[in-house]
Amino acid sequence: QAKQQGRSQYQFYSPEINAQLQERLVLENELRGAVERNEILVYYQPLIDLHTRQVVALEALVRWQHPTHGLVSPAKFIPIAEANGLIVPIGEWVLRTACAQNRAWQLAGISPIRISVNLSARQFEQPNLVEVVRQILEETGLEPSYLELEVTESFLMSDIQRSVQILQQLRELGICLALDDFGTGYSSLNYLKRLPINMLKIDRSFVQDVTSNPDSAAVTDAIIALAKSLRLNITAEGVETQDQLDYLQIRGCDEGQGFYFSRPVPVDTITQMLKESSRQSDRSLVHTCTIS
Ligand code: C2E
Ligand code: MG
Ligand code: MG
Numbered sequence: 684q685a686k687q688q689g690r691s692q693y694q695f696y697s698p699e700i701n702a703q704l705q706e707r708l709v710l711e712n713e714l715r716g717a718v719e720r721n722e723i724l725v726y727y728q729p730l731i732d733l734h735t736r737q738v739v740a741l742e743a744l745v746r747w748q749h750p751t752h753g754l755v756s757p758a759k760f761i762p763i764a765e766a767n768g769l770i771v772p773i774g775e776w777v778l779r780t781a782c783a784q785n786r787a788w789q790l791a792g793i794s795p796i797r798i799s800v801n802l803s804a805r806q807f808e809q810p811n812l813v814e815v816v817r818q819i820l821e822e823t824g825l826e827p828s829y830l831e832l833e834v835t836e837s838f839l840m841s842d843i844q845r846s847v848q849i850l851q852q853l854r855e856l857g858i859c860l861a862l863d864d865f866g867t868g869y870s871s872l873n874y875l876k877r878l879p880i881n882m883l884k885i886d887r888s889f890v891q892d893v894t895s896n897p898d899s900a901a902v903t904d905a906i907i908a909l910a911k912s913l914r915l916n917i918t919a920e921g922v923e924t925q926d927q928l929d930y931l932q933i934r935g936c937d938e939g940q941g942f943y944f945s946r947p948v949p950v951d952t953i954t955q956m957l958k959e960s961s962r963q964s965d966r967s968l969v970h971t972c973t974i975s
């Protein structure tokens with residue numbers, strides 16, 4: 684049978700693919716217990732209000748501090764964790780850590796900001812997701828309006844009826860919801876209007892060449908217009924240059940995130956940044972997802 688399938692079957696056993704599989708298996712094994720061994724960390728990247736230029740939110744981005752490989756990027760281990768289900772305890776740990784940290788910043792007198800946490804498909808499938816989120820908010824004492832969860836179209840669309848229901852329940856807790864990587868998935872506008880979300884995040888792939896590629900510019904303009912007509916907030920991810928920032932600001936984008944402002948950084952670094960900007964900023968500003 685394998686012989687009949689010819690070349691493609693043969694390729695499966697090539698040494699390169701074998702090595703990749705091997706590496707994946709090793710990582711998969713090592714990922715077990717990584718939370719317990721304190722190898723999982725959260726980095727934070729600021730989101731800037733493009734009208735006031737203040738930090739209004741932070742996205743929590745998971746990292747794996749591997750004992751020998753150093754910092755492993757989520758692009759490498761999230762797919763593995765998704766496949767074997769480890770993303771559920773890891774994701775829950777990230778959520779708890781980020782909420783507790785945000786509460787600690789507030790108690791330390793830093794101007795309140797939102798904390799944004801990515802949710803994976805596997806977490807979204809858990810029947811107790813809403814209860815877990817509610818419990819973490821209660822445990823950490825974080826006011827729900829200072830938590831935002833990021834979801835993607837791809838996993839919402841697999842069962843739209845249920846997705847709307849879960850998102851509705853999450854909204855009822857008082858938290859904010861953002862649609863991440865917007866424009867890359869398969870967005871049916873008919874579904875979009877039914878989703879109880881607060882925010883669209885324009886995917887980095889459009890922002891990256893928004894000033895040089897007319898197609899990316901057209902998509903970006905269309906997403907901003909769509910967000911405005913649906914009364915959704917709009918964030919651009921992957922802002923790297925002043926030109927991109929100018930473009931987005933002129934089009935009325937609300938928030939920006941990207942290396943132009945800051946890379947994702949460890950907790951101590953972001954705490955220093957927040958303390959400095961807190962000292963300069965107007966404390967009466969409240970940074971939740973409510974559209975003003
Ligand atoms: P994402 O949620 O779309 O997060 C934004 C990613 O874009 C981050 O990559 C961030 O470092 C990167 N980024 C931000 N600004 C720029 C920029 O100006 N230029 C470039 N080149 N990149 C920029 P990161 O941290 O490697 O995370 C990759 C993805 O892994 C995330 O994409 C998200 O889908 C996933 N991820 C990260 N943390 C978690 C988590 O706690 N749970 C789950 N389920 N997924 C996570
Ligand atoms: Mg995200
Ligand atoms: Mg994103």
Ligand code: MG
Pocket residue numbers: 864886887920
């Ligand atoms: Mg992205």
